[in-house]
Amino acid sequence: MKILYAIQGTGNGHLSRAKEVIPALLNRAQVDILISGTQAEVVLDYTINYRYKGLSFYFGKNGGIDFVKTLKNNNIFRIFSEIRKCPVKNYDLIINDFEPISAWACRLRGVKSISLSHQSILYTKNVPKPFHRDLLGSFIIKNYAKCAYNYGFHFKKYNNKVYTPIIRNNIRLLKRTEKDHFTVYLPAYSDKRIIDVLSRIKGVKWKVFSKEAKKYYQKKNVFVKPIDSEKFEKSLASCQGILCGAGFESPAEAIFLKKKLLVIPMKNQYEQHFNAKALEELGVPTLKSLKKKHISKIKTWIESNEKVELDFPNETQQIVDYILYEFIEKATISELETI
Incomplete structure:
Protein backbone atom coordinates (compact mmCIF):
# COMPACT_ATOMS: atom_id res chain seq x y z
CA MET A 1 0.00 0.00 0.00
CA ILE A 167 2.73 12.20 23.30
CA ARG A 168 6.13 12.28 21.64
CA ASN A 169 8.56 9.60 22.75
CA ASN A 170 11.18 12.11 23.88
CA ILE A 171 8.55 13.72 26.14
CA ARG A 172 7.66 10.30 27.59
CA LEU A 173 11.33 9.71 28.38
CA LEU A 174 11.93 13.06 30.11
CA LYS A 175 12.82 13.00 33.79
CA ARG A 176 10.20 15.08 35.60
CA THR A 177 11.54 17.47 38.26
CA GLU A 178 10.32 20.71 39.84
CA LYS A 179 12.73 23.63 39.91
CA ASP A 180 12.14 27.32 40.63
CA HIS A 181 10.83 28.56 37.28
CA PHE A 182 7.61 28.79 35.25
CA THR A 183 7.74 28.09 31.52
CA VAL A 184 5.97 30.46 29.09
CA TYR A 185 5.07 29.87 25.43
CA LEU A 186 2.74 32.54 24.00
CA PRO A 187 3.70 32.99 20.32
CA ALA A 188 0.74 35.28 19.60
CA TYR A 189 2.03 37.92 22.05
CA SER A 190 5.03 40.21 21.65
CA ASP A 191 7.95 39.86 24.03
CA LYS A 192 7.24 43.42 25.16
CA ARG A 193 3.69 42.55 26.24
CA ILE A 194 4.81 39.35 28.00
CA ILE A 195 7.60 41.11 29.89
CA ASP A 196 5.38 44.07 30.80
CA VAL A 197 2.82 41.80 32.47
CA LEU A 198 4.92 39.02 33.98
CA SER A 199 7.69 41.23 35.37
CA ARG A 200 5.10 42.80 37.68
CA ILE A 201 4.72 39.48 39.51
CA LYS A 202 7.64 39.62 41.95
CA GLY A 203 9.48 36.60 43.29
CA VAL A 204 8.67 34.43 40.28
CA LYS A 205 11.18 33.30 37.65
CA TRP A 206 9.70 33.22 34.15
CA LYS A 207 11.41 31.35 31.29
CA VAL A 208 9.87 32.66 28.07
CA PHE A 209 10.34 30.87 24.73
CA SER A 210 9.93 33.50 22.05
CA LYS A 211 9.33 33.52 18.28
CA GLU A 212 10.79 37.05 18.20
CA ALA A 213 14.03 36.65 20.13
CA LYS A 214 17.24 35.96 18.19
CA LYS A 215 19.35 35.49 21.33
CA TYR A 216 18.94 35.04 25.07
CA TYR A 217 18.27 38.13 27.22
CA GLN A 218 16.84 39.00 30.64
CA LYS A 219 14.49 41.77 31.77
CA LYS A 220 14.02 41.81 35.54
CA ASN A 221 12.66 38.36 36.49
CA VAL A 222 11.81 37.38 32.90
CA PHE A 223 14.34 35.26 30.98
CA VAL A 224 13.69 35.27 27.22
CA LYS A 225 15.08 32.60 24.87
CA PRO A 226 14.66 31.84 21.16
CA ILE A 227 12.52 28.77 20.52
CA ASP A 228 14.59 25.61 20.77
CA SER A 229 12.75 22.29 20.98
CA GLU A 230 15.24 20.52 23.23
CA LYS A 231 15.60 23.44 25.65
CA PHE A 232 11.82 23.91 25.75
CA GLU A 233 11.29 20.22 26.59
CA LYS A 234 13.83 20.41 29.43
CA SER A 235 12.25 23.60 30.76
CA LEU A 236 8.81 22.01 30.60
CA ALA A 237 9.97 18.87 32.42
CA SER A 238 11.59 20.87 35.23
CA CYS A 239 9.15 23.79 35.66
CA GLN A 240 6.60 24.43 38.41
CA GLY A 241 3.97 25.22 35.80
CA ILE A 242 3.42 26.35 32.23
CA LEU A 243 1.61 29.42 30.90
CA CYS A 244 0.78 28.88 27.23
CA GLY A 245 -1.78 29.30 24.49
CA ALA A 246 -4.78 26.99 24.30
CA GLY A 247 -3.35 24.93 21.48
CA PHE A 248 -3.42 21.17 21.76
CA GLU A 249 0.09 19.66 21.98
CA SER A 250 1.66 21.92 24.62
CA PRO A 251 -1.24 21.60 27.11
CA ALA A 252 -1.37 17.83 26.47
CA GLU A 253 2.35 17.49 27.17
CA ALA A 254 2.04 19.60 30.31
CA ILE A 255 -0.80 17.40 31.58
CA PHE A 256 1.18 14.25 30.75
CA LEU A 257 4.13 15.60 32.76
CA LYS A 258 1.75 16.44 35.64
CA LYS A 259 2.53 20.14 35.43
CA LYS A 260 0.32 22.97 36.62
CA LEU A 261 -1.25 24.63 33.57
CA LEU A 262 -2.73 28.04 32.72
CA VAL A 263 -3.89 28.74 29.15
CA ILE A 264 -4.82 31.81 27.11
CA PRO A 265 -6.76 31.07 23.90
CA MET A 266 -5.72 33.13 20.88
CA LYS A 267 -8.13 35.75 19.61
CA ASN A 268 -9.77 34.85 16.29
CA GLN A 269 -8.53 31.26 16.58
CA TYR A 270 -11.75 29.36 17.22
CA GLU A 271 -10.06 25.98 17.67
CA GLN A 272 -8.26 27.30 20.75
CA HIS A 273 -11.59 28.30 22.29
CA PHE A 274 -12.79 24.70 21.86
CA ASN A 275 -9.62 23.59 23.64
CA ALA A 276 -10.03 26.17 26.40
CA LYS A 277 -13.59 24.97 27.03
CA ALA A 278 -12.46 21.33 27.24
CA LEU A 279 -9.58 22.25 29.56
CA GLU A 280 -11.90 24.28 31.80
CA GLU A 281 -14.17 21.23 32.17
CA LEU A 282 -11.09 19.25 33.24
CA GLY A 283 -10.23 21.86 35.87
CA VAL A 284 -7.56 23.88 34.04
CA PRO A 285 -7.83 27.67 34.61
CA THR A 286 -7.97 29.97 31.57
CA LEU A 287 -7.47 33.68 30.91
CA LYS A 288 -9.19 35.71 28.20
CA SER A 289 -5.98 37.64 27.47
CA LEU A 290 -2.56 38.58 28.81
CA LYS A 291 -3.25 41.92 30.46
CA LYS A 292 -2.28 43.65 33.69
CA LYS A 293 -5.87 43.39 34.93
CA HIS A 294 -5.43 39.58 35.03
CA ILE A 295 -2.32 39.61 37.24
CA SER A 296 -4.32 38.66 40.34
CA LYS A 297 -5.60 35.55 38.53
CA ILE A 298 -2.06 34.61 37.50
CA LYS A 299 -0.93 35.00 41.12
CA THR A 300 -3.79 32.76 42.29
CA TRP A 301 -2.70 30.12 39.79
CA ILE A 302 0.95 30.36 40.94
CA GLU A 303 -0.08 29.81 44.56
CA SER A 304 -2.41 26.92 43.72
CA ASN A 305 -1.33 23.28 43.84
CA GLU A 306 -4.13 21.96 41.65
CA LYS A 307 -3.05 19.83 38.69
CA VAL A 308 -5.07 17.82 36.19
CA GLU A 309 -4.10 14.14 36.13
CA LEU A 310 -4.98 12.15 33.01
CA ASP A 311 -3.54 9.02 31.46
CA PHE A 312 -2.36 9.30 27.84
Missing part, protein backbone atom coordinates in the same frame (compact mmCIF):
# COMPACT_ATOMS: atom_id res chain seq x y z
CA LYS A 2 1.26 3.48 -0.91
CA ILE A 3 0.21 6.27 1.46
CA LEU A 4 0.53 10.04 1.19
CA TYR A 5 0.74 11.56 4.67
CA ALA A 6 -0.08 15.28 4.43
CA ILE A 7 0.85 17.53 7.36
CA GLN A 8 0.01 21.10 8.28
CA GLY A 9 3.28 23.03 8.68
CA THR A 10 1.87 26.09 10.46
CA GLY A 11 2.63 25.78 14.16
CA ASN A 12 4.67 23.04 15.77
CA GLY A 13 1.94 20.68 16.98
CA HIS A 14 1.16 18.86 13.72
CA LEU A 15 4.82 18.19 12.93
CA SER A 16 5.50 17.08 16.51
CA ARG A 17 2.68 14.52 16.25
CA ALA A 18 3.98 13.42 12.84
CA LYS A 19 7.25 12.31 14.46
CA GLU A 20 5.28 9.51 16.11
CA VAL A 21 2.73 8.80 13.36
CA ILE A 22 5.25 8.39 10.52
CA PRO A 23 7.13 5.42 12.07
CA ALA A 24 3.80 3.69 12.77
CA LEU A 25 2.74 4.17 9.13
CA LEU A 26 6.14 2.99 7.85
CA ASN A 27 5.68 -0.25 9.81
CA ARG A 28 2.69 -1.04 7.59
CA ALA A 29 3.14 0.69 4.22
CA GLN A 30 5.22 2.78 1.85
CA VAL A 31 4.81 6.42 2.87
CA ASP A 32 5.45 9.71 1.10
CA ILE A 33 5.29 12.96 3.09
CA LEU A 34 3.74 16.28 2.13
CA ILE A 35 4.03 19.46 4.19
CA SER A 36 2.37 22.80 3.51
CA GLY A 37 2.80 25.97 5.57
CA THR A 38 5.79 27.93 6.76
CA GLN A 39 5.33 28.77 10.45
CA ALA A 40 7.03 25.92 12.35
CA GLU A 41 10.30 25.40 14.17
CA VAL A 42 10.03 21.58 14.37
CA VAL A 43 12.14 19.65 11.82
CA LEU A 44 11.22 16.15 10.64
CA ASP A 45 14.02 13.59 10.25
CA TYR A 46 12.38 12.12 7.16
CA THR A 47 12.49 12.85 3.44
CA ILE A 48 9.85 15.43 2.53
CA ASN A 49 8.52 14.43 -0.89
CA TYR A 50 6.33 17.48 -1.43
CA ARG A 51 6.62 20.90 0.18
CA TYR A 52 4.09 23.65 -0.52
CA LYS A 53 3.58 27.13 0.87
CA GLY A 54 -0.08 26.22 1.38
CA LEU A 55 -2.50 28.46 3.21
CA SER A 56 -0.86 29.72 6.40
CA PHE A 57 -2.16 31.89 9.21
CA TYR A 58 0.33 34.29 10.81
CA PHE A 59 0.56 35.17 14.49
CA GLY A 60 0.20 38.78 15.55
CA LYS A 61 1.69 40.41 18.66
CA ASN A 62 -1.47 41.14 20.63
CA GLY A 63 -2.80 37.67 21.29
CA GLY A 64 -4.35 36.76 17.95
CA ILE A 65 -3.92 36.15 14.22
CA ASP A 66 -2.50 38.97 12.09
CA PHE A 67 -5.07 38.97 9.28
CA VAL A 68 -3.28 41.68 7.26
CA LYS A 69 -0.06 39.65 7.21
CA THR A 70 -2.04 36.47 6.52
CA LEU A 71 -3.73 38.00 3.46
CA LYS A 72 -0.48 39.57 2.28
CA ASN A 73 1.45 36.29 2.41
CA ASN A 74 -1.16 34.04 0.78
CA ASN A 75 -1.59 34.16 -2.98
CA ILE A 76 -4.84 32.58 -4.20
CA PHE A 77 -3.39 31.78 -7.65
CA ARG A 78 -0.38 30.05 -6.11
CA ILE A 79 -2.69 28.05 -3.79
CA PHE A 80 -4.83 26.86 -6.74
CA SER A 81 -1.65 25.95 -8.63
CA GLU A 82 -0.44 23.83 -5.70
CA ILE A 83 -3.83 22.09 -5.44
CA ARG A 84 -3.78 21.33 -9.17
CA LYS A 85 -0.25 19.88 -9.01
CA CYS A 86 -0.80 17.77 -5.88
CA PRO A 87 -0.57 14.12 -7.09
CA VAL A 88 -3.24 12.54 -4.89
CA LYS A 89 -4.25 10.10 -7.65
CA ASN A 90 -0.86 8.38 -7.34
CA TYR A 91 -1.66 6.93 -3.90
CA ASP A 92 -3.85 4.19 -2.46
CA LEU A 93 -4.62 6.29 0.62
CA ILE A 94 -4.30 9.93 1.71
CA ILE A 95 -4.01 10.58 5.46
CA ASN A 96 -4.35 14.24 6.32
CA ASP A 97 -3.38 16.22 9.43
CA PHE A 98 -5.28 19.48 8.78
CA GLU A 99 -3.41 20.08 5.51
CA PRO A 100 -5.45 22.05 2.93
CA ILE A 101 -3.64 21.47 -0.38
CA SER A 102 -4.05 17.67 -0.48
CA ALA A 103 -7.51 17.88 1.12
CA TRP A 104 -8.81 20.16 -1.65
CA ALA A 105 -6.98 18.18 -4.33
CA CYS A 106 -8.84 15.08 -3.09
CA ARG A 107 -12.20 16.85 -3.07
CA LEU A 108 -11.77 18.21 -6.60
CA ARG A 109 -10.66 14.82 -7.98
CA GLY A 110 -13.12 12.63 -6.11
CA VAL A 111 -10.45 10.92 -4.00
CA LYS A 112 -11.56 9.85 -0.52
CA SER A 113 -9.12 10.94 2.19
CA ILE A 114 -8.86 10.28 5.92
CA SER A 115 -8.35 13.06 8.43
CA LEU A 116 -6.21 12.23 11.44
CA SER A 117 -6.01 15.52 13.31
CA HIS A 118 -7.26 17.39 16.32
CA GLN A 119 -9.43 19.86 14.38
CA SER A 120 -11.40 17.23 12.46
CA ILE A 121 -13.25 15.93 15.55
CA LEU A 122 -14.14 19.23 17.24
CA TYR A 123 -17.72 19.14 15.96
CA THR A 124 -18.29 15.46 16.75
CA LYS A 125 -20.49 14.03 19.50
CA ASN A 126 -19.80 14.99 23.15
CA VAL A 127 -16.79 17.23 22.40
CA PRO A 128 -17.02 20.42 24.55
CA LYS A 129 -17.82 23.51 22.52
CA PRO A 130 -17.39 27.22 23.38
CA PHE A 131 -20.44 29.25 24.33
CA HIS A 132 -19.80 32.00 21.80
CA ARG A 133 -20.27 31.49 18.06
CA ASP A 134 -17.65 32.39 15.48
CA LEU A 135 -19.03 31.90 11.97
CA LEU A 136 -15.69 32.41 10.21
CA GLY A 137 -13.83 30.24 12.72
CA SER A 138 -16.45 27.51 12.39
CA PHE A 139 -16.26 27.64 8.59
CA ILE A 140 -12.46 27.30 8.69
CA ILE A 141 -12.51 24.31 11.06
CA LYS A 142 -15.11 22.51 8.93
CA ASN A 143 -13.77 23.34 5.44
CA TYR A 144 -10.07 24.26 5.59
CA ALA A 145 -8.96 20.63 5.20
CA LYS A 146 -12.20 18.66 4.85
CA CYS A 147 -11.86 14.90 4.37
CA ALA A 148 -14.25 12.02 3.71
CA TYR A 149 -13.53 10.23 7.01
CA ASN A 150 -12.55 11.78 10.32
CA TYR A 151 -10.51 10.48 13.25
CA GLY A 152 -8.69 12.60 15.73
CA PHE A 153 -7.30 13.49 19.11
CA HIS A 154 -8.52 15.33 22.19
CA PHE A 155 -7.82 15.49 25.92
CA LYS A 156 -10.44 12.76 26.51
CA LYS A 157 -12.03 9.99 24.42
CA TYR A 158 -15.33 11.80 23.86
CA ASN A 159 -16.55 9.26 21.25
CA ASN A 160 -15.29 6.27 19.27
CA LYS A 161 -13.55 8.44 16.65
CA VAL A 162 -11.53 10.34 19.27
CA TYR A 163 -8.25 9.20 20.78
CA THR A 164 -6.19 10.68 23.60
CA PRO A 165 -3.17 12.83 22.59
CA ILE A 166 -0.12 11.35 20.96
CA PRO A 313 -1.29 5.75 26.88
CA ASN A 314 1.14 5.15 24.04
CA GLU A 315 -1.19 3.64 21.42
CA THR A 316 -0.05 5.27 18.16
CA GLN A 317 0.52 1.97 16.36
CA GLN A 318 -2.87 0.64 17.44
CA ILE A 319 -4.57 3.82 16.16
CA VAL A 320 -2.82 3.60 12.79
CA ASP A 321 -3.61 -0.12 12.49
CA TYR A 322 -7.29 0.43 13.25
CA ILE A 323 -7.60 3.23 10.67
CA LEU A 324 -5.84 1.16 7.99
CA TYR A 325 -8.04 -1.85 8.80
CA GLU A 326 -11.21 0.25 8.46
CA PHE A 327 -9.97 1.74 5.19
CA ILE A 328 -9.19 -1.70 3.72
CA GLU A 329 -12.57 -3.01 4.89
CA LYS A 330 -14.43 -0.05 3.31
CA ALA A 331 -12.44 -0.41 0.07
CA THR A 332 -13.20 -4.14 -0.09
CA ILE A 333 -16.93 -3.58 0.44
CA SER A 334 -16.92 -0.85 -2.22
CA GLU A 335 -15.22 -3.16 -4.73
CA LEU A 336 -17.68 -5.99 -4.02
CA GLU A 337 -20.62 -3.63 -4.56
CA THR A 338 -19.36 -2.84 -8.07
CA ILE A 339 -19.26 -6.51 -9.09
